[in-house]
Amino acid sequence: GQQVMQIPQYQHVQEGEDFTTYCNSSTTLSNIQWYKQRPGGHPVFLIQLVKSGEVKKQKRLTFQFGEAKKNSSLHITATQTTDVGTYFCARGGGATNKLIFGTGTLLAVQP
Amino acid sequence: DTAVSQTPKYLVTQMGNDKSIKCEQNLGHDTMYWYKQDSKKFLKIMFSYNNKELIINETVPNRFSPKSPDKAHLNLHINSLELGDSAVYFCASSQDESDAGWGTQYFGPGTRLLVL
Secondary structure, eight states, X not given: OOOEEEXXXXXXXXXXXXXXXXXXXXXXXXXXXXXXXXXXXXXXXXXXXXXXXXXXXXTTEEEEEOTTSSEEEEEESSOOGGGOXXXXXXXXXXXXXXXXXXXXXXXXXXX | OOSEEEEOSEEEEOTTOOEEEEXXXXXXXXXXXXXXXXXXXXXXXXXXXXXXXXXXXXXXXXXXXXXXXXXXXXXXXXXXXXXXXXXXXXEEEXXXXXXXXXXXXXXXXXXXXXXX
């Protein structure tokens, strides 16, 4: 189906540790987007990946699209308390601009 | 200068009541959406409108009726509220092509609905 699975569901790290969340699909993805939702907030767009094997960086965040375009990852180096929140991947759903969101990974960072 | 705004922010009501949530975007986007986020944080699309026309209608009870008076507004009316309708409802908008990428969605702050 179109479901996008994310692992882990929850991750608790000490401040300064690294963090990675993975997004997996059973079908080839045309693109993948990543969003961050702070506690009590709304999802905010982070980045979009389109090309096979694409890697993009935003400061301490590294986003990667798999070679087969069936998976993606978000890696945060040296987490900070401001990184706390739920990270969602989302796959494109065709010409209707429909996005199918992954199950999300909740990141907790202990100072 | 809020890009996507929703009212109300909080809504507490009794089972069986009818309520509406309003959404407005000032981004000039053509497409607007309603999402439901349950207690497990799962985000599920409910409806999408493009230039006032309904283009996505997921499996949602017909107690939920969206209305788009113009492309900057998308309202959601819910009849006969049930306990299971308790959730956070997010409005969002997007444009086909933007600097941020295809289909990038801009979310409103959410409406927290609690049905008692």
